[in-house]
Amino acid sequence: MIRPAAEADIPELMRIRAAVQENRLSDPARVPASAYLDFLTFSRIWLFEDEGGILGFTAADPRDGSIWALFTDPAAEGRGIGKALLLHALDDLRSTGWExxxxxxxxxxxxxxxxxxxxxxxSHMTEGGEQGFTKAL
Structure with missing residues (x-):
């Protein structure tokens, strides 16, 4: 089931983000709980949950048209969770006018x-050495 996250979900979202080994922001101090809480004041964080708990989350930033987060618990990879979540984030951007x-x-x-x-x-390489991407909505 995909649903909007609530403040009570933030510790589990942080756990998932930290569990992703390739994530350079896996240090919880770099994305503290307050960042998630702040994000919930102007947008949504979508999460995927089943009877075993929260398995992934995503969020789009309507202020700049970007995907702020997309993380799947490593134990749940390969089940299509990231793909399903990403559609919700893209819908959020589309609904706020981004093309x-x-x-x-x-x-x-x-x-x-x-x-x-x-x-x-x-699309480009960032100053921090990351690969930039774009996707038409």
């Missing part, structure tokens, strides 16, 4: 390959 979504991720990672398979187009 193109953007994001960046480390080049050569599983995330890089995932976004390419989902039709995202490489």
């Amino acid at each position: 193109e979504a953007r994001l960046s991720t480390a080049p050569g990672t599983r995330a890089d390959a995932f976004y390419r398979r989902q039709g995202w187009q490489p």
Whole structure:
């Protein structure tokens, strides 16, 4: 089931983000609970949940047309959770008037390959050395 996250879900979202090995922001101090809470004041965080608990989450930032987060618990990878969640984030951007979504991720990672398979187009390299992507909405 996919549903909007609530404040009480934040510790589990942080656990999932920290569990993703290729994530350079896996240090919880770099994305504290307050960042999630702040995000919930102007947008939604979508999460995927089953009887075993929360298995992934995503969020789009309507202020700049970007994907703020997309993480799947490593124990639940390969089940289509990320793909299903990403559709919700893209719908959020589309509903706020964006015609193109953007994001960046480390080049050569599983995330890089995932976004390419989902039709995202490489656009630029960021100053921080990440691969930028865009996707028409």
